[in-house]
Amino acid sequence: QQSGRRFNLFLKRRLRIDKRHQSKDSIFFRDGVRRIDFVLAYVDDLNKEWEKKLERRKEFERNLENAGLKLEREDKKESEDGKICFVKIHATWDVLITYAEVLNIKVPIKENDIPSMVENPLDCMLAPLRLPEKVMHPEPDYFTAPFSRDKQELYLINDESTFFSPSTRNRIVNYILARCPYGTEEGKKKFGIKRLLNNGTYTAAYPLHDCQYWKKANDPNCENERYTLYMEWARFLRFYKEQPLDLIRKYYGEKIGIYFAWLGFYTEMLFLAAVVGLICFLYGLFTMDENMSSKEICDPAIGGEIIMCPLCDQDCEYWRLNTTCESSQYSHLFDNVATLFFAIFMGIWVTLFLEFWKRRQARLKYEWDLVDFEEEQQQLQLRPEYEAKCTHKKKNPVTQEMEPYLPITSQAVRFCISGTTVLFWVSLIIASMIAVIVYRLAVYAAFASLMENTQTLQPISGLLTPQLATSVTASCLNFVIIMILNFLYERIAIWITDMEIPRTHMEYENRLTMKMFLFQFVNYYSSCFYVAFFKGKFVGYPGAYTYMFNRWRNEECDPAGCLIELTTQLTIVMAGKQIWGNIQEAIVPWICNWWGRRKARNNPENLYSRWEQDHDLQTFGALGLFYEYLEMVIQFGFITLFVASFPLAPLLALMNNILEIRVDSWKLTTQYRRPVAAKAHSIGVWQEILNGMAILSVVTNAFIVAFTSDMIPRLVYYYTASENEDSPMSGYINNSLSVFQISDFPDRNKPKLNPENFVICRYRDYRYPPDHEKKYLHSMQFWHILAAKLAFIIIMEHVVFIVKFFVAWMIPDVPADVKAKIKREKYLTQKILYEYEFEKLKERLCQGGKQATEEEFITTEGRMELSRAM
Numbered sequence: 001q002q003s004g005r006r007f008n009l010f011l012k013r014r015l016r017i018d019k020r021h022q023s024k025d026s027i028f029f030r031d032g033v034r035r036i037d038f039v040l041a042y043v044d045d046l047n048k049e050w051e052k053k054l055e056r057r058k059e060f061e062r063n064l065e066n067a068g069l070k071l072e073r074e075d076k077k078e079s080e081d082g083k084i085c086f087v088k089i090h091a092t093w094d095v096l097i098t099y100a101e102v103l104n105i106k107v108p109i110k111e112n113d114i115p116s117m118v119e120n121p122l123d124c125m126l127a128p129l130r131l132p133e134k135v136m137h138p139e140p141d142y143f144t145a146p147f148s149r150d151k152q153e154l155y156l157i158n159d160e161s162t163f164f165s166p167s168t169r170n171r172i173v174n175y176i177l178a179r180c181p182y183g184t185e186e187g188k189k190k191f192g193i194k195r196l197l198n199n200g201t202y203t204a205a206y207p208l209h210d211c212q213y214w215k216k217a218n219d220p221n222c223e224n225e226r227y228t229l230y231m232e233w234a235r236f237l238r239f240y241k242e243q244p245l246d247l248i249r250k251y252y253g254e255k256i257g258i259y260f261a262w263l264g265f266y267t268e269m270l271f272l273a274a275v276v277g278l279i280c281f282l283y284g285l286f287t288m289d290e291n292m293s294s295k296e297i298c299d300p301a302i303g304g305e306i307i308m309c310p311l312c313d314q315d316c317e318y319w320r321l322n323t324t325c326e327s328s329q330y331s332h333l334f335d336n337v338a339t340l341f342f343a344i345f346m347g348i349w350v351t352l353f354l355e356f357w358k359r360r361q362a363r364l365k366y367e368w369d370l371v372d373f374e375e376e377q378q379q380l381q382l383r384p385e386y387e388a389k390c391t392h393k394k395k396n397p398v399t400q401e402m403e404p405y406l407p408i409t410s411q412a413v414r415f416c417i418s419g420t421t422v423l424f425w426v427s428l429i430i431a432s433m434i435a436v437i438v439y440r441l442a443v444y445a446a447f448a449s450l451m452e453n454t455q456t457l458q459p460i461s462g463l464l465t466p467q468l469a470t471s472v473t474a475s476c477l478n479f480v481i482i483m484i485l486n487f488l489y490e491r492i493a494i495w496i497t498d499m500e501i502p503r504t505h506m507e508y509e510n511r512l513t514m515k516m517f518l519f520q521f522v523n524y525y526s527s528c529f530y531v532a533f534f535k536g537k538f539v540g541y542p543g544a545y546t547y548m549f550n551r552w553r554n555e556e557c558d559p560a561g562c563l564i565e566l567t568t569q570l571t572i573v574m575a576g577k578q579i580w581g582n583i584q585e586a587i588v589p590w591i592c593n594w595w596g597r598r599k600a601r602n603n604p605e606n607l608y609s610r611w612e613q614d615h616d617l618q619t620f621g622a623l624g625l626f627y628e629y630l631e632m633v634i635q636f637g638f639i640t641l642f643v644a645s646f647p648l649a650p651l652l653a654l655m656n657n658i659l660e661i662r663v664d665s666w667k668l669t670t671q672y673r674r675p676v677a678a679k680a681h682s683i684g685v686w687q688e689i690l691n692g693m694a695i696l697s698v699v700t701n702a703f704i705v706a707f708t709s710d711m712i713p714r715l716v717y718y719y720t721a722s723e724n725e726d727s728p729m730s731g732y733i734n735n736s737l738s739v740f741q742i743s744d745f746p747d748r749n750k751p752k753l754n755p756e757n758f759v760i761c762r763y764r765d766y767r768y769p770p771d772h773e774k775k776y777l778h779s780m781q782f783w784h785i786l787a788a789k790l791a792f793i794i795i796m797e798h799v800v801f802i803v804k805f806f807v808a809w810m811i812p813d814v815p816a817d818v819k820a821k822i823k824r825e826k827y828l829t830q831k832i833l834y835e836y837e838f839e840k841l842k843e844r845l846c847q848g849g850k851q852a853t854e855e856e857f858i859t860t861e862g863r864m865e866l867s868r869a870m
Contacts (some may be wrong), residue, residue, distance in 0.1 A: 023612050026219060027208050029072050035161065038173040039611045040087040040193075041204040044076050053201045060196065061087065062184035067176055068095040076586045079612060084203070086611050087560060091173050093160045099172045100147040100164065106369045108142030108156045109832055114821055128240070135232050135244045138225070143829050144369045154836050166223075167253050167677035170207035174676045177205065194385070206673040208472055208614055213670045225251045226669060234665040239658050243665075245364075252668070253677025254368055258361075259625050260661070262683050263632060265360050267657040269353045273639070273650035276345055280338035281645040291332040292729035293710070298325035302733065309542045309740055309761035311466055312444065313749050318758050321733070327468060331564040333708045334645060339563075343644035343701040347800035348807065350596045350640055350694040354687075361682055362814040370681035371822055386503050418496045422515055425489055426522050432481050433526045441552035470555070471531075471565045475572040478527045482573070483580065489519050494623070502763070512684045513626065517689055520634055524573060528642050531566045532700070532708050541776055542740040542763055543749060556764065563709045566645040566661040574638045574649065578656045581631055589618045589671040594633060620672040628664060629686050630658075636690060640697035644704040698804070702796045706789040710736075716785050737762040738779075741770040 027036050038214040042057065061071055074086040100107070130136075142156070157163050164172075174193075181191035182201075196202050211217035229251060233244055243264050249257030288294070297303040303322030310316035365371050390404035447466040493515045502508040536557030540546040546554050557565070593616065635656070639649045668675075696763050705711055713736060714729065721735055722728040747749075760770075766782035768774045 019749060023799055025217070025608070025613070027210055027213070027222060027610055028219070029070075029088060029219075032246065033161075034090040035166070035169070036088045036208055036611070037091045037166070037169045038089040038177065038205065038207050039614070040089065040202050041611075041615050042085055042087075042202045043083055044085050045083070047713055049200070053199075056182045056196060056199075056201045060201075061181060063180050063182065064089070064176070067180065068098070069173070069176065074609070074611070078609075080608055084217070084612075084615065086609075086615075088377060088611065089173055091169055091176075095176075096164050096169065096172060097147065097149050097152070099175060101149055103172065104146050104176065105164075105168060105172075106144040107147045109145050109154055109829065110143045110156070112143055112825075113142040113828075122208035124788070129242055131232055131244055132570060135247060136242070138244075138247045138250055139140070141367070143825055143832070145829055145833060151836065155835070165235075165250060166207070167211065167251060171253065171679075173207075173679040182585055188391070192385075202617055204619070204620070204673075206614060207676060208610055209674045212613070215345055230669050234662065234669040236659070236662045237441070243661070246367075249368055252675060253623065253679065253682040254370060255666060255678040256668070256675065257357065258364065258680050258683060259628060260665070261360070261660055261663070262357065262362055263628075265357055266353070266632065267661065268653040268655065269349070269356070270639075270650050270657060273346065273349050273513065274654040276349075277643075277650045280342045281333060284333040284336045284384045284647075287336065288329055288332050291336075292328070292727065293714075293733055294325070294328040294332055296323055296329045296730070296733040306734070306737065307758050307761050308737075308765045310749075310751050311556065313545075314752050317751055317753060318756075318761055321737075327564065334567050334647065335563045335711070338647070338709075339644055339709060340705055340711060342372045342647050343705055344796065344800055346640060346643045346650075347698045347701065348803055350676055350697060351804040352811075354690060354694060355808055355813070358813040359811070359815050363818050366818050366822055366825075370679070370790070383502065383505055383508060385498070385698075386501055389501050406503075411500075414500050418500055421492065421496050422518065425485075425492060425519060429485060429519070429526060429684055432485065433478075435480050436474055436527065437530065438548065438552060440470050440555055441548060443473065444470045444555060457781055468565070468568065470813075471568050472572070475527070475569045476576075478569075479573055479576045482523050482577075484518070489523075490516070493519065499501060506684075507843045509626065512623070513630075513685050513689075514628055516626075517633065521637070524577070524634055525551075525637060525641065527573065528566065529570055531562060531569050532642065532645070532704055535565070536562050536764075537707070539765075541738070541765055541767060542761065543744050545749060559811050563645050563704075566642065566704070566708060570638060570642050570646050570649065572650075574635070575652060578635070578652070582656075582659065582663055585667055586671075593617055593671055614673050617673045618671055620668065620675040624672075624675065629683065632660075633686060633689060633693075636699075637693055640693060641700045642704065643697070644701040645708065695803075698797055698800045702793045702800075705796070706792050712789045712792055713785050716788050720784065721781070735781075736764065736766070738765045738767040739769040740776075744770060 026032070028034060029036065029410045042053075065071060068091075069091060070090040072088045072090070074088065076083055076085045079086065123186050145154075147155070155163075177193040179191060180193070181189060182196065185188055186741075193202065193205050197205060209226045211224050211226050213224050213226050213234075216222075216224045216227050225247060229244070229247060232238060233248070243260055245257055245261050245264075248260055263489070272641050300322060303325065304320055306321040308319050308321055310318060386404065390406050392405055392407055393402045394405050395402055442465060447469045493512060497508060497512045497515060500511060502511055535555050538546050539554050539556050548554060635653055639653045714732060717732050717735055718728050722731070724730045740763055741760055742750075742754070742758055766785065767776050770776070
């Protein structure tokens, strides 16, 4: 009986569609002419707030119709699940031209006649990387001018239905939806689709994709741009192809287009850094057997005879230096002469990347008609939330109009709460890092004791030292804590930014960006800063060790240095973040969409409407791009701030980004609803953050080379203490280890067992021996090395900064040909506009104008002469 009902329902729907002679997989109203520019969805259920929501919807939709929008409703009986109602919105020509003028939208007035760039002789070699011309440049290049209702005959309007692109249309409709009122509640005027979505009046609001991504639409009027993007861009097998940036911009808008342009350019620039980093790594690999330090450590006659002091108090035993043979060999991969070269190279690479991006950005601004884009006009418009929450009003000194404002006392209170919250969460991160350090100190002794006393671990004890075992487990624990704090803080950051009630969209994004970046910076990099600059630096010496909280003995570095541990930390956090990020971005949305569409898969395609298909997709929110930028900027920090410790970091980033571009494009094209188009002429505040990190990276890498690697101590030994001319570095290990007399151990530190009755042990430091009058004080060599480290930092920073600023000065931000084209386009556009005005005035004069019209004629003629002179 139940199956019979389903069959009858299917027949009814089939008859209903046959009656309309139109598939529901369409982007048009039932008449097949008016385009669907936006869709609203809601669940019509009889709960306690049903009547209130119904009244809000009626008032809201009435006001939308009063604003000139056309609505078409789909009853819940028409939907696949029988629960969701849809309201389809169409913007008429009058609405479009009205708001095109309000939003200062540029439209074509003449096809661009400026010659294109001279062909590159390497184009034939790059042909396999190219996409078809129709995909790369989906529409001709035009001279453009801001739209004006009074000058419609000036513009190239061939067809009113296609003159404004779908992305421009949905942008205009979204602007109306964000400001449309729906009534008064609690004495306050309520408006905006965002508030209606938050209170559940509507469940979704979105523009439609133009077709299914895996096949073209049957409708000949459909552009099928989504299908083209999927086939040419969003598949991983196209990873080696260039990106169709013009098509991305046309379909998704300039804001998303500029993100993919930046990500693609960043990935291209990473190729050079990855190649140089790989060469430096290979240099370390091929010279591993020639490294004198690891040779001496591995030599049974040298490292095998050096007895090291215990790694922990009482429970640990004395150990021989050659037990760290393998780890010392691996540390040479990253701690060699090439490390210094690579650190300097990356300091210059960062500058080249930022400067060349400015030039690329300037070219895009010209090509995408963003040169005169008045971001202030677009972004400084008041946020609807600000207008709704600010009940006080004052006169704007510029416009002389009354506008809402937030009293200074309210701002101060909100900023205090916000600042305190951010400080609390940053403190929480620091506390969690201290907890991880305590973990390291607590388990370090356990690992040291376990590995020395357990026979089954002896075969791997050379590779897996207590320091490395502690570092790996602590890094994994730290990564888990980072992810948990990240998840919690994202919600807190959005809440406190909303609480501040920023005045404009730009203010909102900038405040949220700074809060999130500050938190992420501390969250992701604090553990790396600890290993790089604090671990092993405040250990003390045998008999006078330093303790955290007077309980846990501070960690020592491996005899081969701390750089290998920094590399381990960086690799785990960086690789873990990238893997987890790709899982979040690709697999989670796919599973959610699969679950949401599991019923619809059994229905005929023409019953599963275009608006229902898109409704079942995930939402790409207003902060969707924000998280994409944040992810890449954090990665940028990893490959610049600590790159001296891990030359392969750019290669890892390059491989991740090749995947990232395709994952982002795939999820945006197949797994998410179509985002509302938005304009942007740059990457915004992220540019300043990248500049700041570029400067900081020079300082951090100079300190890593000086204080974390063994570069400077080896150089000081080479030039001041070496005694063997044939092998200048022989004897370095013995020179870098100080002597301690075991009888001087206090009871707290003294090992319980000394079966071989050792008299002395060695430790990593530069101190006087026990028979010296300055017993256990720092030796003169220690101060020589410290002075050399400080001198190196100053010299390296100054050299890199001078080169950076010189390179930045040499490379102009705007290419010369782009400057010339901008001037040429401005001149031609002004000429066209003036000629139009001139012809209009002549017509008015012929019809019998007055003296005032004659004066206008003379003025316009003068402006044309001035334009020609320019």
